[in-house]
Amino acid sequence: MKTYPVKIKVNGKWKEAAVTARDTLLDVLRKKWLAYEVKNGCSEGDCGACTVNLNGKTVNACLVLALQANGKEVTTLKGIGTEQNPHPIQKAFVEKGGIQCGFCSPGMIMSSKALLDKNPVASRSEIREGLSGNLCRCTGYHKIVDAVEHVAKNNQS
Amino acid sequence: MNNMEFLKPASLEDLFQMTKAHKDxxxxxxxxxxxxxQMERGVESPSLIIDVSDLQxxxxxxxxxxxxxxxxSVTIADIAADSIIKTCAPVLADAALQLGNPLTRNRATIGGNLADASPCADTAPPLMTLEATVHIADVDGxxxxxxxxxxxxxxRFTALGRGDVITKISFQKQGKSQKGNFSKIGLRKGSAISVINMAILLDFDHDTCKQARIAMGSIAATPIRIYKVEELLEGxxxxxxxxxxxxxxxxxxxxxITDIRGSAEYRTAVAATLLKRNIKKAIL
Known part of the structure; x- marks a missing residue:
């Protein structure tokens, strides 16, 4: 089994691993670097549970080969907030009931952050469009959209 | 499957050396x-992958x-957000914005959307109405x-030969007298695969339609131009x-055809409705 060295900056720290050409960014994040905040839902780009930020753009980590991310910067949920110091979007998800089972939350929050970074005062329909790559099977989306809208409204005032 | 190899060229010249050596x-x-x-589902199991995503x-x-x-290798998200495309080829910007979802748009490329040769590729109908040219490089460059x-x-069959790569796609800017739009019908609003998609571009001389370009996807083996309707509208x-x-x-x-996303009868009925709606939208 042929392996290749990769070096990827994850949440500000360079990490190294040996990967096969077939390994995805999701594989290396979870299996080699134990970044369990990045969820593995469908492994084929349908659900958005593995959403991470790659060089400034949100992507499905399952749809990027680990070698394609070589030399690049990845931010996961743990790179935007901690339990002691959560990101305002994370706080809003908790306050507005945007979390039920929690499996989609890391991806949802990564996509919400990307949306609000670009459009801090996003409207409800812009929020729905911005989160359209992330599936949630619990909430019916309303409370998730409520949470993101809450942050957008705070940005407005 | 784990024996797959991976190469990443640093330049086009580098790419051609690699494709020439590994053409098959x-x-x-x-x-x-x-x-x-497709690799995940076992439909594709390439022995060698060449990554063209970061080729300058x-x-x-x-x-x-x-x-x-x-x-x-320009991404669909970059096309949707580009000011030149938005002002000079809005029919393509419209389509780019409706392809997949933000996560796929950030990765998917225009070359990939064409090379994949899916009949439902969302960039194909607008590029057909713009009468775009696909620039293809063979292994000798x-x-x-x-x-x-x-x-x-x-x-699923295109003019691309073994080792051929789409270097760029070019087209003339939409004229000021050209009115057009792109629309698609999916099974849901977000991240939908097109059950049918359509682009139209109508050029007017006062009230008269002097040139019509209409293209549709998911209604034949490949995306196609609807020449008969164009002829009917012209003049x-x-x-x-x-x-x-x-x-x-x-x-x-x-x-x-009938598939999991819709029946042939449904697609035929929707094609007519969508076309009528889009022509009305274009002449508003």
Missing amino acids: EVTFIAGGTNLIP EMSTITENGNIISIGG NIKDVPISKFYLDY KKINDALIEECGELVKTEISP
Whole structure:
């Protein structure tokens, strides 16, 4: 089994691993670097549970080969907030009931952050469009959209 | 499967050396949004992957007089957000914004969308109405320019030969007198695969439609131009009766199939409705 060295900056720290050409960014994040905040839902780009930020753009980590991310910067949920110091979007998800089972939350929050970074005062329909790559099977989306809208409204005032 | 090899060229010159040496094994990856799921499902098991996603020469949108060129590795998100495309080829910007979802748009590329040769590729109909040229490089670096009307040969089969890569796609800017739009019908609003998609571009001289370009996807083995409807519209003033006639005519010009996303009957009915709606929208 042929392996290749990769070096990827994850949440500000360079990490190294040996990967096969077939390994995805999701594989290396979870299996080699134990970044369990990045969820593995469908492994084929349908659900958005593995959403991470790659060089400034949100992507499905399952749809990027680990070698394609070589030399690049990845931010996961743990790179935007901690339990002691959560990101305002994370706080809003908790306050507005945007979390039920929690499996989609890391991806949802990564996509919400990307949306609000670009459009801090996003409207409800812009929020729905911005989160359209992330599936949630619990909430019916309303409370998730409520949470993101809450942050957008705070940005407005 | 784990024996797959991976190469990443630093330049086009580098790429051609690699493709020449490995012509028969190579599978290209750019955004990977089609290829990786197919590998995951075992439909594709390439022995060698060449990553063209970061090739500088294939990653820019340029404007040269009246011609716009988009590198094969430009992402759909970059096309949707590009100010040149938004103002000079809004029919393509519209389509880019409706393709997949933000996560796929950030990865998927225009070259990949065409090379994948899916009949439902969302960038194909707008590029057909713009009468775009696909610039294809072979393993020796020789470029052939293929009009998009000649790019699709059959179901999942294109003018791309072994080791060929789409370096760029170019087209003339939309004229000020050209009105157009792109729309698609999916099974849901977000991240939908098109059950049917359509682009139209109508050029007017006062009230008269002097040129019509209409292209549809998911209604035949490849995306196609609807030439008969174009001919019907050209040289005429568009009124309700003519629009109805277009709706009837398009039904005889397409050959949709029944699949998990819709039946042939449904697609035929929707094609007529969508066409009528889009012509009305264009002449508003």
